[in-house]
Amino acid sequence: MKARELITSWIAAYNEGNAETLAAFYHEEAVNDRISSSAVKGRKAIEQLYEEEFATARMHCEIEHLHEDTPWVILEWKDAFGLRGCVFFHITDGKIRHQRSYWDTLSYARSYNLPSSIH
Numbered sequence: 001m002k003a004r005e006l007i008t009s010w011i012a013a014y015n016e017g018n019a020e021t022l023a024a025f026y027h028e029e030a031v032n033d034r035i036s037s038s039a040v041k042g043r044k045a046i047e048q049l050y051e052e053e054f055a056t057a058r059m060h061c062e063i064e065h066l067h068e069d070t071p072w073v074i075l076e077w078k079d080a081f082g083l084r085g086c087v088f089f090h091i092t093d094g095k096i097r098h099q100r101s102y103w104d105t106l107s108y109a110r111s112y113n114l115p116s117s118i119h
Contacts (some may be wrong), residue, residue: 001094002048002068002070003070003071003072003073003089003091004066004073005070005071005098006025006091006094006095006096006103007066007073007075007089007091008066008074009025010022010025010089010096011061011063013025014050014061014095015058015061017054017059019047019050019051019088020047021050022046023043023044023047023050023097024029025095025096026043026095026096026099027043027092027093027095027097028042028043028044028095028098028105029041029042029043029075029097030043030046030096030097030098031041031098031099032046032049032099032101033098034100034101035100035101035102036103039084042105047053059079060079060080061075061077062077062078062079062080063075063076063077063078063080064076064077064084066088070091071090071091071092072088072090072091073088074086074088074089074090075087075088077105081105083103084103084104085101085102085103085104086101086102086103087099087100087101088100088101088104091099093096
């Protein structure tokens with residue numbers, strides 16, 4: 001599977017709220033680095049992160065732009081509230097090795113009625 005196709009499938013799993021399927025896209029030693037909080041390391045920890053988030057809010061990612069420059073894929077997204085963000089995925093051996101995400105966490109928390117410490 002090409003890097004862009006991998007991320008398209010990742011988006012579908014994200015929108016389904018399926019943490020287990022989502023985690024399968026990550027390398028065992030992957031890092032999910034969110035600028036607004038501490039990096040999460042390892043597939044199991046990433047799966048747990050998504051389980052907690054999906055239990056808290058029903059989120060949706062709509063593609064605005066999807067750029068591929070192998071081994072990188074850059075996703076510019078928006079959600080149902082019109083909030084926007086950007087995610088950089090580094091893909092190796094058909095898995096996400098590193099993910100770095102940027103978004104306005106305060107607006108996100110307010111839109112989903114979440115405490116600002118969630119993200």
